[in-house]
Structure formats: C-alpha cells, structure tokens
Amino acid sequence: MNARPESVSWHERARMLEFRTQAFIDGRYLDAASGATFDTLNPATGKLLARVASGDAEDVNRAVVSARAAFRRGVWANLAPAKRRQLLLRFAEKIREHAEELALLETLDMGKPITDSLTVDLPAAARCIEYYAEAIDKVYDQVAPTGPGALALITREPLGVVGAIVPWNYPLLMAAWKLGPVLAAGNSMVLKPSEKSPLTAIKVAELAIEAGIPPGVLNVVPGLGQTAGKALALHMDVDCVAFTGSTATGRAIMQYAGQSNLKRVSLECGGKSPNIVLADYPDLDRAATAAAAAIFANQGEMCSAGSRLLVQEGIRDALLEKIQALSRALQPGDPLDPATRLGAIVDEIQMKRVLGYIDSGRSAGAHVRCGGRRVREDSGGYFIEPTVFDQVKPAMAIAREEIFGPVLAAITFKTVDEAIEIGNDVIYGLAAAVWTRDITTAHRVARALRAGTVYVNCYDADDLTVPFGGFKQSGIGRDKSLHALEKYTELKTTWIDLS
Numbered sequence: 001m002n003a004r005p006e007s008v009s010w011h012e013r014a015r016m017l018e019f020r021t022q023a024f025i026d027g028r029y030l031d032a033a034s035g036a037t038f039d040t041l042n043p044a045t046g047k048l049l050a051r052v053a054s055g056d057a058e059d060v061n062r063a064v065v066s067a068r069a070a071f072r073r074g075v076w077a078n079l080a081p082a083k084r085r086q087l088l089l090r091f092a093e094k095i096r097e098h099a100e101e102l103a104l105l106e107t108l109d110m111g112k113p114i115t116d117s118l119t120v121d122l123p124a125a126a127r128c129i130e131y132y133a134e135a136i137d138k139v140y141d142q143v144a145p146t147g148p149g150a151l152a153l154i155t156r157e158p159l160g161v162v163g164a165i166v167p168w169n170y171p172l173l174m175a176a177w178k179l180g181p182v183l184a185a186g187n188s189m190v191l192k193p194s195e196k197s198p199l200t201a202i203k204v205a206e207l208a209i210e211a212g213i214p215p216g217v218l219n220v221v222p223g224l225g226q227t228a229g230k231a232l233a234l235h236m237d238v239d240c241v242a243f244t245g246s247t248a249t250g251r252a253i254m255q256y257a258g259q260s261n262l263k264r265v266s267l268e269c270g271g272k273s274p275n276i277v278l279a280d281y282p283d284l285d286r287a288a289t290a291a292a293a294a295i296f297a298n299q300g301e302m303c304s305a306g307s308r309l310l311v312q313e314g315i316r317d318a319l320l321e322k323i324q325a326l327s328r329a330l331q332p333g334d335p336l337d338p339a340t341r342l343g344a345i346v347d348e349i350q351m352k353r354v355l356g357y358i359d360s361g362r363s364a365g366a367h368v369r370c371g372g373r374r375v376r377e378d379s380g381g382y383f384i385e386p387t388v389f390d391q392v393k394p395a396m397a398i399a400r401e402e403i404f405g406p407v408l409a410a411i412t413f414k415t416v417d418e419a420i421e422i423g424n425d426v427i428y429g430l431a432a433a434v435w436t437r438d439i440t441t442a443h444r445v446a447r448a449l450r451a452g453t454v455y456v457n458c459y460d461a462d463d464l465t466v467p468f469g470g471f472k473q474s475g476i477g478r479d480k481s482l483h484a485l486e487k488y489t490e491l492k493t494t495w496i497d498l499s
C-alpha cells in the first residue's frame with residue numbers, strides 16, 4: 001500500500017485497507033489472552049472501524065516478560081549505539097515508506113484531516129525516531145574531577161523496561177516521542193495506545209521488526225485504560241511509566257507507581273494555555289491567524305492549544321472580529337477530503353463533553369461570538385463548529401478547565417500585570433504566548449508566565465531540538481530534545497581506585 005495512484009481516492013483506499021487489530025508481543029501478533037475485544041469507531045461516520053484485542057493484566061504481563069527477557073539478553077541494550085542508530089534509522093525509513101497507509105489509519109481512527117496526517121503527523125513521527133537515532137552515538141558520558149587518586153566515571157545506562165501510555169490526539173506522534181528516546185537509550189518497551197486510536201501503534205510494531213529491531217524490544221498492548229493501562233503502571237517489573245494524557249489520569253499513574261515498585265514516572269498532561277495579545281502589537285492580522293490556528297488546529301484536541309485568548313482592552317473588538325472571520329471560513333469537513341482543514345471530534349463522548357462546556361459557558365453568561373453547534377450530523381460523525389466565546393470571566397469553567405475541542409475563551413484585561421495574573425491562575429502550565437512589540441515587556445512577561453514553553457510573537461513554533469512539557473499539573477519531565485534521554489536512563493557512578 002505504498003505508492004498511491006493519484007486516481008484512487010482516499011475513500012477507495014479506505015475500503016481496501018486491512019487493519020492489524022491484535023496485540024504485538026515478542027515479535028508476533030496475538031489475540032488478547034481472554035479473547036476480549038473492544039470496538040474502535042470512525043469518528044467521521046460513527047461506524048465500526050475494527051474490533052481490537054482488549055489486553056488486560058495477563059497480556060501486559062506477557063509483554064513485560066518478553067521486554068525484560070530481551071533486555072536481559074542484551075540483544076538491544078548491549079548493541080553498540082552506532083548499531084542501534086542504524087536500526088532505528090531503518091525503522092524511521094519504514095514509517096516513511098508506509099506513510100500513506102499510516103496516515104489513512106490515523107485519520108480513520110481519530111478523525112483528523114488526511115492532509116494533516118500525511119503532511120504533519122507522519123513526517124514528524126518518522127523524523128522523531130530519526131532524531132534520537134542520530135543522537136545516540138553522539139552523546140558522551142563523563143569523568144568526574146576527583147583528583148589523581150581515583151577515576152570516577154559517570155555513565156548513563158538504560159532503565160530496563162519502559163511502559164508508555166499515550167493518548168489519542170496525535171496517536172502516532174505521541175507514541176514516537178516515547179519510542180525515539182526510549183529505544184535509542186537501549187530500553188525495551190511496552191506501548192499502550194489509547195483505546196480510541198490504537199491502529200497506528202499496532203501497525204508500527206511490525207515495521208520495527210521489519211527494520212531489524214529484535215523481537216521483545218517493542219511490544220504493543222492495546223486495551224482500556226482501566227485494565228491494560230492500569231496493569232502496566234502497576235506492574236512490578238516495569239522500571240518507568242512514560243505517560244501522556246489527561247492530568248486526572250496522570251494523578252492515578254503516580255498512585256500506581258507508589259502502590260507498586262516506585263517505578264519512575266514521567267507525565268505529559270493537560271493544558272489551558274494563555275495566548276496574551278497586548279495592544280501595542282502592530283499586526284493584528286498575524287496575531288488573529290495565529291490565535292485561530294492555536295485553538296482550531298487538530299480540532300482543538302491539542303494539549304498546548306491556546307485555549308484562552310487574553311486580549312488587552314482597546315483591541316478586543318478588532319482582534320475578535322478577525323478571529324471570528326477566520327473561524328467562519330474554517331468549517332468542519334470530511335476528514336478524507338484532502339481540502340478539509342478541520343476534521344471530526346474523536347468520539348461521541350468527547351463531542352458531548354465539548355458541547356457540555358459550550359452550554360456551561362452560555363449559562364455562566366459568556367457570549368458566543370460564533371459557532372457553538374454540532375454540524376454534519378447526517379454523516380453520523382461528530383463534528384463541532386469552531387466556537388469563539390467573548391465576555392469570559394477568569395472564574396468560569398470554560399476559562400479554567402481543559403475543553404480539548406475547538407472552543408476559544410476570550411478574556412479582556414487592562415494591564416500587563418493583570419494578564420500575567422490571569423495567565424498563571426489555572427492548575428496548568430504547559431504553554432503560553434505573548435504578543436508585543438516591546439522587548440522588555442516580552443521578556444518580563446515570558447519570565448513571569450509559569451509554563452514549559454512561552455512563545456513570543458508566535459504560537460506553536462516547534463522543533464525536535466527543544467524540550468516540551470509542563471509546569472504545575474501539566475506534568476513532570478520533558479519530551480523531545482536530548483533532555484528526553486535523561487528520562488529513560490539511570491546515572492551510574494563507577495569509582496576506580498588508582499592508588
């Protein structure tokens with residue numbers, strides 16, 4: 001399914017597509033030990049896409065045993081970094097070769113536009129694996145300055161078995177942010193994709209084997225959070241759980257680690273990021289375009305979404321009118337149509353949750369400037385118009401809680417200090433932005449905002465070379481960049497007496 005003749009539409013391709021639906025353990029596809037399955041639906045139609053193996057504690061245990069055995073044998077951990085580099089580069093290449101199939105799976109499974117899957121998610125996932133492959137034979141260990149009587153080596157060693165639990169909003173990319181550094185560092189891995197979007201993770205496991213990564217090094221156990229996810233986080237022989245998902249689940253993951261073997265925990269959780277536009281910023285068209293993209297890209301199902309627009313009095317109407325015009329032009333469409341820029345919400349539960357927040361905003365007294373409704377209902381799918389709320393007060397639920405949908409809450413402020421205070425006054429601290437022409441104000445606000453990433457005069461600038469993660473309840477630890485390798489390695493000191 002690699003070369004797609006231009007004449008074959010994505011719909012036709014979807015009809016011909018075969019799904020991998022089993023767990024991948026020890027290099028083989030297997031049904032769940034219990035034989036149980038769960039349904040994954042196409043959010044654009046509400047129809048069944050596939051029945052997927054529903055792993056439980058027994059399947060997780062089989063995967064962990066396989067991962068541990070691979071680690072102990074040293075078939076991966078003890079390879080020279082240059083060899084791991086070579087195999088991971090081949091893995092990235094396999095992902096590229098299968099990009100169209102994987103992009104189609106991603107779109108069918110979670111509803112994002114095919115153009116996004118193909119031009120954003122897939123290249124970024126392959127590039128991420130490649131980045132860590134390229135890095136791993138270029139990082140050095142250290143020798144401590146102890147004096148001539150001893151040699152003290154500080155080395156980084158793989159942790160062992162890493163359990164990764166990932167969400168549905170960027171199913172393959174969020175998995176890749178774990179796969180790259182976890183595998184590059186020499187660990188074995190058990191990956192638990194979201195039950196709302198398991199198909200790409202199941203498929204890439206096979207590509208890893210084709211690339212030459214030994215069986216047992218990468219296992220994939222699809223299943224429900226409460227069963228497979230919980231079993232992985234509670235497992236006594238898992239050394240680390242690398243989690244991306246909601247803050248509520250992140251709290252549970254920490255508890256599971258405490259209740260079991262004190263495994264290392266890293267958390268990439270939710271956000272409610274403030275996008276602050278000051279009245280001195282001269283190019284409102286640019287700020288409006290970025291503000292709309294910050295909340296409507298990926299249907300607003302983005303951890304770093306600029307979901308709170310903090311706009312200074314004086315430019316409020318001018319800026320909101322521009323954002324409103326952009327929102328009206330951006331209507332949800334069929335995710336398989338290459339022209340579509342806004343797809344379906346991942347499932348009915350999430351759609352109802354988003355619509356519930358829209359109702360709550362209305363009842364609390366905020367004003368809907370545009371959007372606010374479910375659309376394309378005839379399709380059977382879950383589509384919501386881009387929605388802009390004005391006259392939002394910082395205490396309202398739509399200004400404090402993560403909605404994870406195409407809903408912007410606009411709050412007006414008078415002074416820069418007030419903007420900083422409102423910006424920081426939520427439990428989250430993933431991202432933030434400030435738009436100003438004054439360099440001192442830009443630095444002062446960037447310093448004062450409690451967030452893992454602060455954008456100045458831009459939003460969602462991105463590169464693998466920079467860490468990504470949150471302050472406060474947005475998480476613990478960082479994905480991306482060389483810093484991510486720290487999460488998946490232990491520091492060892494080796495003293496050698498020279499006296």
Ligand code: NAD
Nearest residue numbers: 166167168193194225229230245246249268269270271303
């Ligand atoms: P979620 O917390 O519901 O689920 C995430 C994963 O955890 C899924 O695989 C799920 O099956 C599993 N899970 C659920 N309950 C579990 C439990 N009790 N024990 C173990 N595992 C469990 O989140 P979601 O709805 O899939 O994803 C959306 C969330 O992810 C949003 O809050 C978003 O902000 C966040 N997110 C954060 C980042 C980041 O880098 N900070 C990136 C993407 C998404």
